[in-house]
Amino acid sequence: MIRTVLGDLRPDALGITDSHDHLFFRSAALPGQELDDEAAAVAEVRAFADAGGQSIVQWTPYGLNRRAELLAGISTSTGVSIVTATGLHRREHYLDGFVDKVQDQLAEIFVRELTAGIGDTQVRAGLIKVAGGFHVLDAHAELVMRAAAEAHHATNAPIAIHHELGSAADAVLDLLVDELDVHPGAVILGHLNRFPDHRVHVELARRGAWLAFDGPSRANNATDPRLMDCLAALIDAGYADRLLLGGDTTTARARASTGEGPGMPYLLTHLRPRITRYFGADVADAVFRTNPARAFTTDWRA
Structure with missing residues (x-):
């Protein structure tokens, strides 16, 4: 099953999916660029649905304003x-001190949010989002990945992994798969467009x-x-059977419905037709x- 905010869903019911995006997001590293407007989020989701979209995977993790409620x-x-x-x-x-307060409880927090709910809600998470460093895994990245x-x-x-500028994906697999025995089919390597080395991607x-x-991501x-x-x-x-595509809308300016775009609908109004034209309908469907x-x-x- 796939765990959505409304409960578990059969995989074949997921439909046309934006595999990496954000409805809500607030980062100490991006002051003034918060995604925190409910009406704007609803408008963006409706625009995505009008373009044929059926599911969105939000990668905003713990402590960054997911607005689970x-x-x-x-x-x-x-x-x-x-x-x-x-x-x-x-x-x-994160704000200074936040990580230090929770770093010894991370596995417990992740399991609780996956099984019981996020905060005071009954909304359960459906994936674990973590992040690597630039070309290496620093101590923080390794702690979180463990x-x-x-x-x-x-x-x-x-x-699901945020790769800083698309790098260190090989180091992530070395740790998660080779050392920690995570099945590679449970690992989603993100931001690979930011390190466009075809040989590395094939490996x-x-x-x-x-x-x-x-992408397209304005940043x-x-x-x-x-x-x-x-x-x-x-x-x-x-x-072709290992590829995913998402919009990664991280700022209000990047929304299509209330900002300058291109936003979530662009995946289906522009990129999906191009993929169909270049590679065929079967690849686009995949x-x-x-x-x-x-x-x-x-x-x-599976």
């Missing part, structure tokens, strides 16, 4: 399924992980022109429908 209502009112995350981001995204692996083994929840796919390309638009080349290299190598249904399930061996 609003997510079930948004899902109900828009008809769009929402999967939300537990986990912990890089240290700099807690994520513990929570994964207790719940079967998939683990990561060969190891059995999911490869998530998120990382330099990688947008390389997206199709990255996808082509993996498709040509036989890994990227937006069948791959997410496999990547975000707890039955990750």
